[in-house]
Amino acid sequence: MGVTRQPVVLLPAGCSEWPLLLKDREWPTYPHAIIKMSDQYLNICLEHSQNRAYDLAAYKSFLRQTFGASDLPDLSPFDDPFPGLTNLSSAQSLILLQWLNRCQKDRTGYWNSLAKFWSSFKTTAWVHTDEHGLQLPRNCFMPTKELSLLDRSEVPFISESFYVDVRPYSKVLCDLGVVDEPKSGCEAVFEQVRDMITRASVRTVDQSQIEKFYHYLYMFGWEPTPSQLSDIKIYIPAGCVTTDGPASWQEPEECLLGDEDRLFNGVLPSLSDIYNPKLLSFFEKTLGVPTSVHFSRYYDLWIQWCENSIHSTVERCAELWQKIAVNWKNCDATVKQKFKAKAVILTGTMHYTIPTAAFIPDDLQRRQMFMIHTSTPVFVWYPSGSSAFEAELNDVYASLGVRRLSECVKTHVEMDPANLGNCESTKAPMFMTSGLLVAVLGFISKSKYGWSSEERQAILQPLCETVEKEIVDPFRISYSITSDSSSVTTTVERQLLGFWDQKVLYRLKDGKLLIDAALRREMQTQVLETMCSQILPDSPSIASSLVDFLKTLVGCRFDKGAVEHELQRKNLKLYSEDLKFLQVTSNSSLCPESEDFRSLLLM
Numbered sequence: 086m087g088v089t090r091q092p093v094v095l096l097p098a099g100c101s102e103w104p105l106l107l108k109d110r111e112w113p114t115y116p117h118a119i120i121k122m123s124d125q126y127l128n129i130c131l132e133h134s135q136n137r138a139y140d141l142a143a144y145k146s147f148l149r150q151t152f153g154a155s156d157l158p159d160l161s162p163f164d165d166p167f168p169g170l171t172n173l174s175s176a177q178s179l180i181l182l183q184w185l186n187r188c189q190k191d192r193t194g195y196w197n198s199l200a201k202f203w204s205s206f207k208t209t210a211w212v213h214t215d216e217h218g219l220q221l222p223r224n225c226f227m228p229t230k231e232l233s234l235l236d237r238s239e240v241p242f243i244s245e246s247f248y249v250d251v252r253p254y255s256k257v258l259c260d261l262g263v264v265d266e267p268k269s270g271c272e273a274v275f276e277q278v279r280d281m282i283t284r285a286s287v288r289t290v291d292q293s294q295i296e297k298f299y300h301y302l303y304m305f306g307w308e309p310t311p312s313q314l315s316d317i318k319i320y321i322p323a324g325c326v327t328t329d330g331p332a333s334w335q336e337p338e339e340c341l342l343g344d345e346d347r348l349f350n351g352v353l354p355s356l357s358d359i360y361n362p363k364l365l366s367f368f369e370k371t372l373g374v375p376t377s378v379h380f381s382r383y384y385d386l387w388i389q390w391c392e393n394s395i396h397s398t399v400e401r402c403a404e405l406w407q408k409i410a411v412n413w414k415n416c417d418a419t420v421k422q423k424f425k426a427k428a429v430i431l432t433g434t435m436h437y438t439i440p441t442a443a444f445i446p447d448d449l450q451r452r453q454m455f456m457i458h459t460s461t462p463v464f465v466w467y468p469s470g471s472s473a474f475e476a477e478l479n480d481v482y483a484s485l486g487v488r489r490l491s492e493c494v495k496t497h498v499e500m501d502p503a504n505l506g507n508c509e510s511t512k513a514p515m516f517m518t519s520g521l522l523v524a525v526l527g528f529i530s531k532s533k534y535g536w537s538s539e540e541r542q543a544i545l546q547p548l549c550e551t552v553e554k555e556i557v558d559p560f561r562i563s564y565s566i567t568s569d570s571s572s573v574t575t576t577v578e579r580q581l582l583g584f585w586d587q588k589v590l591y592r593l594k595d596g597k598l599l600i601d602a603a604l605r606r607e608m609q610t611q612v613l614e615t616m617c618s619q620i621l622p623d624s625p626s627i628a629s630s631l632v633d634f635l636k637t638l639v640g641c642r643f644d645k646g647a648v649e650h651e652l653q654r655k656n657l658k659l660y661s662e663d664l665k666f667l668q669v670t671s672n673s674s675l676c677p678e679s680e681d682f683r684s685l686l687l688m
Contacts (some may be wrong), residue, residue, distance in 0.1 A: 092119065092120050093119050093120065093155065093160070093161065093163075094120045094122065094152050094153050094154045094155065095119065095120065095121045095122060095154060095155060095156070095160070096122060096145060096148055096149075096154045096155065096156045097121075097122045097123060097124045097126060097127040097148075098121065098124055099124040099127050099128075100127055100141055100144075100145055101156040101157075102156055102157045102180055103156050103157045103160060105176060105177055105180055106157060106177050106180045106181055106184070107157075122148065122152070122154055126148075127141075127144070130144050131144070157180055157183065157184050158180075158183040158184040158186065158187035158188075159187060160184065162184075162188065162199060162202050163199075163202070164198065164199045164200065164201045164202050165201055165202060166201050166202070166204070166205035167202065167205045167206065170205065170206070170209045170211035171209065171210065171211055171219060173211065175247050175248065175249075178213070178247070178248060179248065179249070182248070182251070182253075182254040182257070182258075183254075185206070185254070185257045185261075186253070186254050186256070186257045188257075189256065189257040189260060203261075206222065206261050207221070207222060207223070207261050207262060208221070209221070212225045212241075212243060212258075212263070213243070213244045213247040213248065214241035214242060214243060214244055215237045215241070215242050215243075215244045215245075215246070216237055216238050216241075217240075217241035220241045221262070222258065222261040222262040222263045223261075223262030223263070223264075223272075223273065223276075224241055224262075224273055224276055224277075225241050225242070225243050225258075225262075225263045225264065225273070226240055226241065226242045226243065226263070226264045226265075226270060226273060227242075227243060227251065227255060227258065227259070227263055227264065227265035228242050228243060228245055228251070229265055229266075231265075231266055231267055232264070232265075232266075232267065232270060235270075235274070235297065235301060236294075236297070238294075239277075239294045239297060239298070240273070240274065240277055243258070243263065267301075267304070267305040268305055268306070270301070270305065271301070271302055271305050271306075271307035274298050274301050274302055274307075275302065275307065275309070275313060275317070277298060278295065278298050278299075278302075278317065279313075279316050279317070281295065281320075282316070282317075282318050282334050287320075287331070287332045287333060287334060288323075288331070288332060290320055290332065292320065292322050295320045296360060296361065296364070299360070299364055299367060299368075300361070300363070300364060300367075302367065302371070303363070303364060303366070303367035303371070307371065308371075309371065309372075314372070314373070317337070317372060318334040318335060318336060318337075319334070319335050319336075319337060319340055319354075319356070319368065319372065319374075320332070320333075320334060320335075321333050321334070321335050321340075321354045321359065322359065325354050325358065325359050326351060326352070326353070326354050327351050335354060337368065337372040337373045337374045338373065338374070338375065339353065339354075340353065340354050340355075340356055340368070340374050341353050341354065341355050341356065341374070341375070341378065342355075342356055342357060342365050342368065342369055342374055342375070342376060343355055343356070343357040343358075343365075344357075344358075346401075346404050347401070348383075348386065348401060348404060348405050348408070349378070349382075349386060351395070352386060352389060353382075356368055356374065380408070380412035380415050380416065380420075381416070381420045383405060383408040383409050383412060384409060384416075384420060384423070384424040384428070386405060387405060387406075387409065387424075387428065388424070388427045388428060390405075391427075391428075391429050391437065392427075399435065399468075399469075402431065402466075402468070403468030403469060403470070403471070406431075406466075406468055406471075406478065407468065407471065407474055409481060410471075410474045410477040410478040410480075410481050411474050411477055413477055413480055413481050413484070414477070414480075421484060424485070425440075425484065425485050425486070428440070428485055430443060430465060430466070430482065430485065430487065431465070431466035432463040432464060432465065432466055433446075433456075433463070433464045433465065433466050433467075434463070435466065436463075438463055439570055440482065440485035440486040440487045441486045441487070441488075441568075441569040441570045442462075442463060442568055442569070442570040443462070443463045443464060443465050443482075443487050444462050444463070444464055444465070444487065444488055444489065444490045444493060444566070445464075445465055445479055445482055445483065445487055445488065445489045445490060445625075446464045446465070446490050446625050447479075447489050447490055447491045447618070447622055447623070447625050448490045448491040448494065448618050448625075449614045449617065449618040449625055449628055449629050449632065451490060451491075451494055451564055452464060452490060452625075453614065454564065454577055454579060455564070455566070455575065455577060458577045458579075462490075462566050462568055462575060464490070465482050465487055467625075467626055471626060472533075472534075472624070472626045472627050472630070473533055475624055475625070475626050475627070476623055476624065479623070486569075488569065490566070491618075491622065493566050493567070494564050494565070494566050495564070495565045495566070497562070497563045497565075508554045508555060508556045508557070508591065509554060509555060510552055510553065510554050510555075511553050511554065511555050511592075511595075513595070513642075514553045514642070514674075515553070515592065515595075515609075515639070515642050516553055516590055516592070516612060516613075516616075516639065516642075516643070517548075517551055517552065517553040517590060517674075517675065518642060518643045518674075518675065519643075519645070519667070519674075519675050519676060519677040520638070520642075520643030520644055520645050520647070520648040520677075521548070521635070521638075521643040522545060522548055522549065522667055522675055522677065523645075523648050523649075523652075523659065523664075523667070523677050524634070524635060524638055524643060524648045524651070524652070525544075525545060525548065525620075525631065525635070526541065526545060526659060526663050526664075526667070527648075527652040527657040527658065527659055528630075528631050528634050528657060529541055529544055529627075529631070530657065530658060530659060530660060530663065531657065534624075534627065538660060538662050538663060541660075541663055542663060542666045544620050544621065545620075545663075545666070545667070547587065547588070547619070547620055548616070548620065548675075549667070549670040549675060550588050550670075551585070551587075551588050551589065551590055552588065552589060552590070553590045553592070554589060554590065554591055554592075555591075555592060555593070555594045555595070556591050556592070556593060556594070557593075557594060558593075559580040559581055559582050559593060560580070560581040561578065561579075561580060561581070562578070562579055562580075562581045563576055563577065563578045563579075564576065564577050564578075564579075565577075581611065582604065582607055582608035582611055583608040583609070583611045583612040584611055584612060584615045585612055585615045585616035585619065586615075587619075590612060590616070592608055592612055593608055609636070609639045610632070610636070613632045613635050613636065613639065614632055617629075617631045617632045617635070634651075634655075637651060638651060645677075664677065
């Protein structure tokens with residue numbers, strides 16, 4: 086059985102305000118429920134009135150008391166949507182606000198049950214704004230001082246020119262969703278941002294406007310819900326990623342707070358280059374822009390450079406490969422496998438190659454030999470200053486499939502038994518002196534290498550047991566290596582003038598060396614390279630630097646005074662525990678005296 090509605094009796098139109106708002110509107114749904122009193126009663130009553138205003142007030146009071154007649158704003162609404170909200174005049178709008186204000190004050194019982202009536206005002210865009218047309222109440226802002234941070238051209242403020250003064254109706258408007266204070270304004274500002282993201286052409290977005298929106302959300306502590314956080318994006322103006330790149334909306338995780346190394350220039354937007362620094366905290370803490378680059382991005386970046394033929398400078402390549410190397414230990418198997426599947430590497434000549442076509446040059450002498458006599462094989466690239474992370478870099482190369490040179494070179498020496506049989510220990514060592522051991526020790530004691538005392542002593546141990554012998558004639562030696570990728574075998578033949586082989590150092594006799602200074606220097610280089618590469622097999626760059634250092638002292642046969650002077654000149658020191666280790670070596674001829682190097686000791 087349906088609900089019977091009580092009829093609404095309206096005062097005569099000639100003395101009422103309801104016609105301005107309701108006369109031409111089909112509301113409520115059942116017209117027969119409205120009784121409109123005729124103006125004839127009014128005309129008869131006031132025909133002979135001497136005081137029309139007084140008599141009209143008395144007559145209206147009589148009609149209200151006797152017939153229950155009503156007028157706005159005291160009219161009781163029905164639970165039906167209010168019709169024609171989108172074509173209200175200014176005067177009609179003010180009458181409506183007065184009526185809603187009256188209804189809002191009595192929202193108990195019957196008034197509170199008018200869900201359809203109130204909902205029609207919340208779900209219809211009927212509120213006039215200055216520069217944004219008709220809007221839903223929840224998208225509108227009250228023209229208050231607290232909201233003056235926002236510009237009327239940027240967000241929809243209620244039009245004061247249309248409504249004249251909306252302050253008396255602020256409570257009912259706020260109940261309908263209009264924003265009147267900064268905190269609740271965050272929701273409306275977010276709606277504006279979301280509208281720009283989903284509807285507006287990104288080419289028409291005003292950066293200063295969106296920046297002001299972000300600043301508003303930041304200032305008033307906006308706390309997004311998970312749903313809002315999934316919808317929010319960051320505006321990136323044209324040319325801020327690549328020079329000719331278009332404007333775009335980016336997910337927060339696809340942005341960087343800053344890019345000090347400029348590695349991601351042209352790939353990911355750096356927000357510190359686009360927005361006011363004050364907003365970086367908002368982007369990080371509220372929107373979730375990462376504070377630092379996730380290590381996996383470095384591997385993706387290198388692949389992107391290679392696939393898109395992005396020609397970066399040597400310096401940028403060096404910075405990126407340092408990031409790749411030092412973060413390798415943090416990578417999970419998935420990241421490593423993805424990198425291995427696509428990565429190409431740089432050779433020492435700065436050309437791209439697949440990992441299986443290159444070699445790690447852990448044997449300095451053989452690397453130099455191949456580089457002088459042939460263009461194959463190719464060796465991996467070591468950035469300038471990479472000695473501090475060389476071991477990590479080699480781990481990356483090895484994981485990608487690069488082989489170590491020392492493990493791949495096949496050596497064939499034509500040993501002359503007569504030559505070996507005639508070799509004898511030298512009476513005047515050119516290399517194996519206490520000065521050599523101190524020079525090596527001082528060099529590897531550099532703090533940047535990070536070796537402990539035990540590790541330094543382990544490096545020196547093979548040298549402490551070495552004897553130096555002279556051979557009459559050079560040996561002939563051939564080296565061959567085969568590439569995994571091309572199956573091409575490269576062979577190089579050379580004269581072996583001197584070499585270090587575990588506990589024996591072989592070199593050509595002084596007599597023949599003195600004839601040719603160039604030959605003597607080649608022999609010295611061969612010996613030092615074989616010695617340094619074997620005592621530092623995992624650090625070829627450090628071994629190469631050590632060779633260069635020792636070459637400055639080999640001419641004086643590692644004289645104690647020259648060694649001390651060179652170590653002082655390079656500000657190199659000795660640890661007392663390391664010097665004591667040398668003093669107890671089994672070869673007494675190699676034991677240094679403490680007094681000879683006191684100025685270099687670190688206690």
